[in-house]
Amino acid sequence: xxPILELRGITKRFPGVLANDHIDLKLNQGEILALLGENGAxxxxxxxxxxxxxxxxxxxxxxxxKPVQVKSPTDAIRAGIGMVHQxxxxxxxxxxxxxxxxxxxxxxAGGVLDTMRAANKVKEISNQFKLNIDPYALIxxxxxxxxxRVEIIKLLFRNAEILIMDEPSAVLTxxxxxxxxxxxHNLIAQGKSIIFITHKLREVMECADRIxxxxxxxxxxxxxxxxxxxxxxxxxxVGRPVELNVQKETAKPGKPVLNVENLTILAKNKKVEVDxxxxxxxxxxxxxxxxxxGNGQTELVRCLTGLMKAESGKISILGKETTHSDxxxxxxxxxxxxxxxxxxxxLVLQSPIxxxxxxxxYYQKPFAKGIVLQKDAIIKNAKNLVRAFDIRTxxxxxxxxxxxxxxxxxVIVAREFSxxxxxxxxxxxxxxxxxxxxxxxxxxxxxxxxxxCAILLVSTELDEVMQLADRIAVMYNxxxxxxxxxxxxxxxxxxxxxxxxxxxxxxxxxxxxxxxxIVT
Amino acid sequence: xxxxxxxxxxxIREKPENLRQVIMGALxxxxxxxxxxxxxxxxxxxxxxxxxMTPGGSKATLPDLVFNTRAALIAISALCAILGVxxxxxxxxxxxxxxxxxxxxxLTTSFLAWGAGGGSINVGGMLRVAIMRSVPIVLGxxxxxxxxxxxxxxxxxxxxxxxxxxxxxMFGSLFGLWxxxxxxxxxxxxTGSIHAMLSIKYKVNQIISGTxxxxxxxxxxxxxxxxxxxxAEWQYLNQSGFFPSYSIPLLSKIPFLGPIFFSxxxxxxxxxxxxxxxxxxxxxxxWGLRLRAVGEHPKAADTLGINVFRTRYxxxxxxxxxxxxxxxYFSLGSLGYFEQxxxxxxxxxxxxxxxxGKWTPVGSLGAGLLFxxxxxxxTNLSILRFPIPAELLLMVPYILTMVIxxxxxxxxxGPAATGVPYEKESL
Numbered sequence: 001x002x003p004i005l006e007l008r009g010i011t012k013r014f015p016g017v018l019a020n021d022h023i024d025l026k027l028n029q030g031e032i033l034a035l036l037g038e039n040g041a042x043x044x045x046x047x048x049x050x051x052x053x054x055x056x057x058x059x060x061x062x063x064x065x066k067p068v069q070v071k072s073p074t075d076a077i078r079a080g081i082g083m084v085h086q087x088x089x090x091x092x093x094x095x096x097x098x099x100x101x102x103x104x105x106x107x108x109a110g111g112v113l114d115t116m117r118a119a120n121k122v123k124e125i126s127n128q129f130k131l132n133i134d135p136y137a138l139i140x141x142x143x144x145x146x147x148x149r150v151e152i153i154k155l156l157f158r159n160a161e162i163l164i165m166d167e168p169s170a171v172l173t174x175x176x177x178x179x180x181x182x183x184x185h186n187l188i189a190q191g192k193s194i195i196f197i198t199h200k201l202r203e204v205m206e207c208a209d210r211i212x213x214x215x216x217x218x219x220x221x222x223x224x225x226x227x228x229x230x231x232x233x234x235x236x237x238v239g240r241p242v243e244l245n246v247q248k249e250t251a252k253p254g255k256p257v258l259n260v261e262n263l264t265i266l267a268k269n270k271k272v273e274v275d276x277x278x279x280x281x282x283x284x285x286x287x288x289x290x291x292x293x294g295n296g297q298t299e300l301v302r303c304l305t306g307l308m309k310a311e312s313g314k315i316s317i318l319g320k321e322t323t324h325s326d327x328x329x330x331x332x333x334x335x336x337x338x339x340x341x342x343x344x345x346x347l348v349l350q351s352p353i354x355x356x357x358x359x360x361x362y363y364q365k366p367f368a369k370g371i372v373l374q375k376d377a378i379i380k381n382a383k384n385l386v387r388a389f390d391i392r393t394x395x396x397x398x399x400x401x402x403x404x405x406x407x408x409x410x411v412i413v414a415r416e417f418s419x420x421x422x423x424x425x426x427x428x429x430x431x432x433x434x435x436x437x438x439x440x441x442x443x444x445x446x447x448x449x450x451x452x453c454a455i456l457l458v459s460t461e462l463d464e465v466m467q468l469a470d471r472i473a474v475m476y477n478x479x480x481x482x483x484x485x486x487x488x489x490x491x492x493x494x495x496x497x498x499x500x501x502x503x504x505x506x507x508x509x510x511x512x513x514x515x516x517x518i519v520t
Numbered sequence: 521x522x523x524x525x526x527x528x529x530x531x532i533r534e535k536p537e538n539l540r541q542v543i544m545g546a547l548x549x550x551x552x553x554x555x556x557x558x559x560x561x562x563x564x565x566x567x568x569x570x571x572x573m574t575p576g577g578s579k580a581t582l583p584d585l586v587f588n589t590r591a592a593l594i595a596i597s598a599l600c601a602i603l604g605v606x607x608x609x610x611x612x613x614x615x616x617x618x619x620x621x622x623x624x625x626x627l628t629t630s631f632l633a634w635g636a637g638g639g640s641i642n643v644g645g646m647l648r649v650a651i652m653r654s655v656p657i658v659l660g661x662x663x664x665x666x667x668x669x670x671x672x673x674x675x676x677x678x679x680x681x682x683x684x685x686x687x688x689x690m691f692g693s694l695f696g697l698w699x700x701x702x703x704x705x706x707x708x709x710x711t712g713s714i715h716a717m718l719s720i721k722y723k724v725n726q727i728i729s730g731t732x733x734x735x736x737x738x739x740x741x742x743x744x745x746x747x748x749x750x751x752a753e754w755q756y757l758n759q760s761g762f763f764p765s766y767s768i769p770l771l772s773k774i775p776f777l778g779p780i781f782f783s784x785x786x787x788x789x790x791x792x793x794x795x796x797x798x799x800x801x802x803x804x805x806x807w808g809l810r811l812r813a814v815g816e817h818p819k820a821a822d823t824l825g826i827n828v829f830r831t832r833y834x835x836x837x838x839x840x841x842x843x844x845x846x847x848x849y850f851s852l853g854s855l856g857y858f859e860q861x862x863x864x865x866x867x868x869x870x871x872x873x874x875x876x877g878k879w880t881p882v883g884s885l886g887a888g889l890l891f892x893x894x895x896x897x898x899t900n901l902s903i904l905r906f907p908i909p910a911e912l913l914l915m916v917p918y919i920l921t922m923v924i925x926x927x928x929x930x931x932x933x934g935p936a937a938t939g940v941p942y943e944k945e946s947l
Contacts, residue, residue: 051823074825089820091813092936102813103824111806154824 002065004029004193005050005081005162010059012045019045021217022059027162032184032194034208036201038237038434039405042217043197044086047164051083052076063162077104082155083164088147092140096133096150097122100157125156129186145176152183156192163187164195169203173292174462174495181207199237199434201230202463213237238436248446251470254283257423257454258304263313265299265478273299275478276313281423286445286455288469288486290462292498296478297458298340301427304456305337306330307345318422331360333423336416340427340458342405346412349401353393354382356400357415381418389414390440406437413444424448427458442468462494476500541611544620548604551627555597559634563590569633570640573776575648577783578767582644582776589637596630628897635904646896648780654885654892655787655853656681656863659846660870661877661884662798666839668879669802670832671815672719673939675730677843678867679737680711684847686741689858692760697852700760704848705841711737712840716833723941734867742860749858762856763787787853790845791885798881811835815935818942828942843867872918879934891917 005027012020019042027033035043048054050061052070060067063079070076076083090099097119106118119135126133131149139147148168155163165184169177184194184207198204204211205225213221213236221236234242258281265274274296281287291297302308304315306327315323317333331337339345347356358367358378366377382396391410393403400408409429416424426445430438445468449455459465465472466486473483474497481497496502567589573582600623606612612619632641660677667674684704692700711733718729749758763785772782802808811831813821818828850862869891876890877883894917898910 053823072825073823077825083823085823089817089823091816091820093816094813098809099820102809102821103826105806105809107806113804113806113809 006062030188031209034204034211035197037214041214080161082160084151086166090139097135166197246467251285253285256280259316261314264311266311277480281454283454284452285470288465288472289458290465291475295475334421336421336424338426338429347400352397354396385414406433424455545608552597552600560593567637572642573644575644575779577779580775580778650893650896653895654888656846656849656866658888661873663839663843664874668938669815670835671937673726676733679734680708680843681847681863681867684708684844685850686858688848689760689851704844708844709837709841712837716836758857787849795881
């Protein structure tokens with residue numbers, strides 16, 4: 001049978017970059033094809049070409065054996081191609097039905113909306129694919145998992161045959177990801193075809209029928225999950241062998257470094273963001289904070305680093321109370337901070353690398369004498385750090401904005417690690433980074449831990465927390481539901497906790513199961 | 521544990537509601553006290569007030585209302601106090617805003633009764649004038665609603681209005697009133713297209729674009745007036761006259777209310793019609809759905825094949841036409857000729873009405889009527905015993921708008937993408 005979609009020799013050049021280099025791709029009806037590749041490999045560019053957002057410089061698109069021109073999203077929709085964007089294209093103040101029918105409205109004479117008929121159709125689609133969506137709910141009232149289903153309904157409403165999903169799991173909890181995979185299988189069972197874009201190996205292995213690996217704009221390999229080897233796939237993706245599992249020894253916790261007691265933080269609108277939490281982090285251990293984005297982690301980190309005021313409770317670092325300290329006082333105690341949003345809170349984008357590397361020490365010797373900056377010392381420092389931390393750049397005078405995400409993160413890590421620190425607060429340290437950079441950052445974190453630094457690691461990536469942390473705290477709705485040893489908990493249990501479901505499994509049972517898992 | 525979380529969440533969510541309830545209750549009580557201490561104490565027991573119920577415009581009137589000032593004030597004060605106590609103890613819930621409006625009316629009535637104590641005031645006439653005064657404000661607000669709903673901030677309403685007023689007067693003088701109105705609408709559309717071009721194509725900061733248009737049009741129209749229209753031989757260009765008023769059969773015969781609402785010139789009826797048309801078009805048609813989508817999330821609209829730029833152009837120009845029509849009211853609906861800066865800030869007041877009305881046509885009509893009433897009241901102040909200058913009273917509606925913007929009376933939030941130029945994604 002001829003493939004439902006075929007791309008032949010698609011090439012796209014942007015000034016100075018070859019984003020897609022003669023890419024060939026075939027999608028069969030009723031299959032899930034995974035496009036695997038690092039950030040910047042050209043996956044999204046390729047899909048934007050297919051969806052009519054970019055025009056290709058060369059190559060052709062063939063649907064059901066016929067070449068088609070896709071010049072705009074409208075053309076794509078007409079050709080039966082639909083896209084679930086990474087950032088949802090939904091209007092929060094509109095109802096599900098209004099969002100779904102937008103652009104393809106059901107109307108009576110004179111352009112008057114026939115919302116009822118459209119809502120019935122939404123209901124019908126929802127039932128057919130077991131999506132469980134109320135057509136009259138407002139988008140802003142729905143959790144992200146359901147919002148994503150509305151995006152899928154939008155495509156089905158337009159009779160899309162080919163569904164492109166761009167990093168669909170990035171915003172979901174592990175349970176929601178499971179649900180999504182079920183829905184994807186429902187879809188292909190009913191004859192739809194799916195292109196699934198991701199850089200997460202595990203998901204590819206779990207749900208794809210076929211895998212296409214893309215690196216620097218080229219197809220570098222094809223595989224089938226049943227016979228594929230994750231390590232080999234990762235190497236294909238990155239272009240060199242990669243260590244997927246973090247190598248670390250058992251932690252040797254020392255004295256408590258960070259103490260948090262009954263901390264409560266309110267948002268500006270008086271909503272409780274962090275709700276009466278207590279914990280401690282000891283020297284030489286990593287405490288991981290797991291949780292779905294938006295459950296108070298951001299506020300917790302901002303408060304610990306002095307960027308936000310606590311409503312009540314007490315924070316002390318190395319025995320000194322810092323609840324009301326400002327960021328500089330906290331920094332000078334030996335606290336390092338890798339912020340969640342590196343471009344907003346971590347760097348001055350327009351400034352050169354050398355200045356960004358001394359943002360928290362510029363006023364101290366040797367970088368300043370009185371009120372005068374010592375340029376030589378700053379440049380020398382930058383040259384050393386660029387070498388030591390392998391920051392890929394043409395020189396320390398380049399603005400940080402010109403670096404890739406991974407190298408920007410290395411600048412922050414270099415700055416924070418280049419002075420003696422006792423406590424590291426790292427928030428989403430590998431967000432948006434490719435496998436290679438993730439591996440690098442992880443190694444650095446473990447090194448710091450082994451050197452006796454206390455580390456608070458906040459991450460929404462469950463894999464990351466499980467691999468790095470010695471103990472794991474799960475945050476849900478501003479509370480720490482539980483703190484467990486990383487060795488004594490399964491991914492499923494953490495997933496449930498992240499969704500706010502507290503299971504009562506005794507530690508003993510847990511241990512027993514863990515042993516069984518290792519055996520099997 | 522999850523139960524506890526829920527409980528806490530509930531308390532948190534209810535907190536601002538509770539706070540609002542208390543603030544409102546206290547406000548009602550304060551008003552009662554104010555009436556008691558300021559109005560009642562300064563009123564003689566035997567003083568009477570006469571409310572003249574003759575709106576003018578037709579003969580459908582009610583007999584004059586004569587009552588004892590002090591007794592009326594006491595009754596109103598007591599009513600406010602009762603409402604306040606009820607609000608504090610039980611709360612009116614969703615009806616709170618309506619009760620607030622009612623208390624506002626009570627306060628105004630008590631003020632009029634007190635101010636006209638020992639004399640009379642024509643309440644009917646004042647209300648009729650309020651309707652007329654609200655026309656440019658409401659139509660200006662509609663212009664703002666169109667533009668902001670599609671995602672373009674329009675503070676150039678004032679400039680579009682003044683353009684419409686001048687063009688309307690000149691074409692009206694030459695070719696008749698209706699041609700004048702059409703020319704005013706077209707000129708507003710042209711001014712709107714300048715704003716559209718600057719803010720959509722060239723992505724100029726929309727506040728700056730609007731400000732430029734305001735300054736430019738005020739300067740240009742004033743120049744034309746002083747250099748041309750005031751020269752004797754050119755004066756025939758500025759003698760349009762205005763639309764006669766037309767009493768709607770039957771409706772205008774309703775005593776008291778008839779002349780207030782249904783004995784005006786066509787601008788007032790156009791305003792009534794446009795409220796309905798605009799509400800229907802915005803919220804019940806494909807056109808409106810797409811327009812609002814573009815104003816809320818242009819990228820989402822784009823990915824569904826809606827042309828963001830074209831939609832914005834069309835609607836901003838339409839908004840300009842609306843403002844041009846509003847402007848023609850000054851020359852063709854009220855004065856009969858053009859005068860320098862005759863719009864006198866009504867475009868900005870229209871914007872306030874738009875915000876007050878939460879970006880809906882019906883809400884803006886209500887807000888516009890309130891502002892119109894404030895204007896009408898302030899012109900009547902000279903006959904009242906009121907110790908404060910009229911200009912201060914004129915400020916009250918705008919202070920109210922600021923209070924509303926600060927979120928005390930309820931959330932008022934505009935379309936999400938307003939003021940942000942749309943750019944197609946690039947690498």
